[in-house]
Each structure stands twice: as C-alpha cells, then as structure tokens.
Amino acid sequence: MIEVHQLTKRYARHEAVRDITFSVKRGEIVGFLGPNGAGKTTTLRMLTGFLPPTSGTARIAGFDIFRQSLEARRKIGYMPENVPLYEDMRVREYLKFRAQLKGLGSSDTRRRVGDVIDTCGLQSVRRKMIKTLSKGFRQRVGLADALVHDPELLILDEPTNGLDPNQIRQIRELIRQLGQSHTVLISTHILPEVEMTCNRVIIIDNGKIKAADTPANLTQRMRAAGRIQVEIQADPEVVAGALHRLDNVKKVTPEPLADGWTRFTVWVDSGTDARERISHLASQYGWPLRSLFSHVATLEDVFVELTRRD
Ligand SMILES: Nc1ncnc2c1ncn2[C@@H]1O[C@H](COP(=O)(O)OP(=O)(O)OP(=O)(O)O)[C@@H](O)[C@H]1O
Ligand SMILES: [Mg+2]
Secondary structure (H helix, E strand, C coil): CEEEEEEEEECCCCEEEEEEEEEECCCCEEEEECCCCCCHHHHHHHHCCCCCCCEEEEEECCEECCCCHHHHHHCEEEECCCCCCCCCCEHHHHHHHHHHHCCCCHHHHHHHHHHHHHHCCCHHHCCCEHHHCCHHHHHHHHHHHHHCCCCCEEEEECCCCCCCHHHHHHHHHHHHHHCCCCEEEEEECCHHHHHHHCCEEEEEECCEEEEEECHHHHHHHHHHCCEEEEEECCCHHHHHHHHHHCCCEEEEEEEECHHHCEEEEEEECCCCCCHHHHHHHHHHHCCCEEEEEECCCCHHHHHHHHHCCC
C-alpha cells in the first residue's frame, strides 16, 4: 500500500529525513515512532504529496505520489499534526465543504458526510460551530475529514496529541476500529499507544530508520540482548569476578543490599541466556542465592536504547 524508496528531505541546511526505505502492506496498522524532531511529520507530508522530497520516491497503492498525485491522493486520508479547521463553520457544513473539495458529487457527499458523522461519533455536535468544540471533538472532525472521501489508507500525524486521557482512549478505540477496514500509518511518541494499536512499528530518529518490526519482536530482541538480575550473599568482588568469567557475559554491576546480600546485574550477548549457568555457579560455590531473573524489556526500553543521545 505504501512503498517508500530512499526518500530524503533537506531543508535549507538541515537534512530532516535521510535516505529512508520502508513499506506498509494493505491492512497493516503501523506506528511511526520517534522523538521530537525525528522527521515524522516531514516524512508524512512527503507521503501525502504536500512536500516534495529532495530525492527518492514514494508510491501509494502503486501510484507515484508526485507524478500521479491525483490518483495517489484519492487513496489517502490525511490528518495533519495541527488540523486546520474553519472555526466559523458548523461541523456538518464543514464536512460537506471538504467532501465537495475532494471531488465528491452531491449524493455521495450527503451519504459520506452522514457516514463519517456516525463513525466518528459527531452526531451530538453536527450543528455546532467548530470554534465551540473541545479538543477531542476537533480531533474527531479532523478524522472525519480524513475519512470523508472513503480512502483505503489513513495517515494520521499524532492524532491524540493534546487530548486528556479519556479523549485519548476514545480516539485510540476509534482508530482501532478504523484499522479493521483501513491500512493505517500513525505517527506518535506515545509508546502505550503503539503497543495497543499497531501490528508493526517503525522507529525513526534523527531522520533515519532505526528499527522496523512487530512490537513483540522488538521487545524480544531487546530481551535476548538483555540483562539478568541475581541476588547473592557472598563477597561481591569474588562473585562479580566469577560471573564475569562466564561465557557471553559482557558486563557485571554489583549493587549492595542489606545483610551482606548483593544484587548483580549481568549483561549478556544477544540470543544467550546465562541463568542456568549462574545458578550452577552459585551452588558450586555454596553461595546463598535469592531471586534470579532476566529483565523483561518493554517497548520503552527499545525506544530508549535506539534513540538515546549519550
Ligand atoms: N519547514 C522547515 N524548515 C526547516 N526545518 C524544518 C522544517 N520543518 C521541520 N524542520 C526540521 O526538520 C526536523 C524534523 O522535523 P519534523 O517536524 O519532521 O519532526 P517530527 O518527528 O514530526 O517531530 P515532532 O514529534 O516534534 O512533531 C526538525 O529538526 C525540524 O526542526
Ligand atoms: Mg511532527
């Protein structure tokens, strides 16, 4: 549904997006994740035809977004970062206006506006002026606008930005429902949002793609490369030395606890597990051991690991 090939965007001096390549299959809900300034909005604006790339190509449903812009755009429902709404229009009137602008005829307009008002839960405010709406309802109007021409693909730039926790849940639920019948690319820096709604995550930082995988695989990969925690009651230097001599152990950090116990964090190579060998070691030397587990990585660990600046 989306094919991005070696896309680059250079602003005056700054390279905001650098040679990124990725694709999104029909039916996927993909999270586009990255810290502030990573290049998310820049990428999405290129994908939706609003911003010409410096180099590279993007295809939507097979259509080149710049050479076949009209056909490509018809497939896309785009909700920008700050939804520009006409404050002095009423909700239904605004959506009708947008539908006509997108080239829908009058009977299609009537039908589709009715549909998206239902889908997006706008019944109760359809006659209200946009300027009187809460932020949550404004986001719904933005989503309804993105949906009105019945696109196959939704591209949403931080759709829950600035909402309160209840509104976030409602919008997230709505997006999940829409994901059953649409392909969705959604940019965010809210991690639980991605874990709850997306089948796949693309992590971007500093204009480059750092990872693209399912949330489960990303955290799994992290876990494999992860760390083990063990508490042993013996001379910390002796224990640390012995742990360090085990195969696949990269680093050991001791942390003193009460009553002669020490908590050791053991960093191991990816794809290896040293728990059994640690337990053998302790029984071999007769060290009292309590608690031995490998740290369960979260998507947040992955994100921090891939995008930290130190
Ligand atoms: N019109 C512009 N002119 C010059 N630089 C820009 C322009 N728009 C964005 N940038 C820069 O490009 C980089 C990427 O910006 P972008 O808005 O794509 O990031 P983002 O990932 O969407 O961030 P956020 O999470 O804050 O929305 C930033 O360093 C930004 O300052
Ligand atoms: Mg942005």
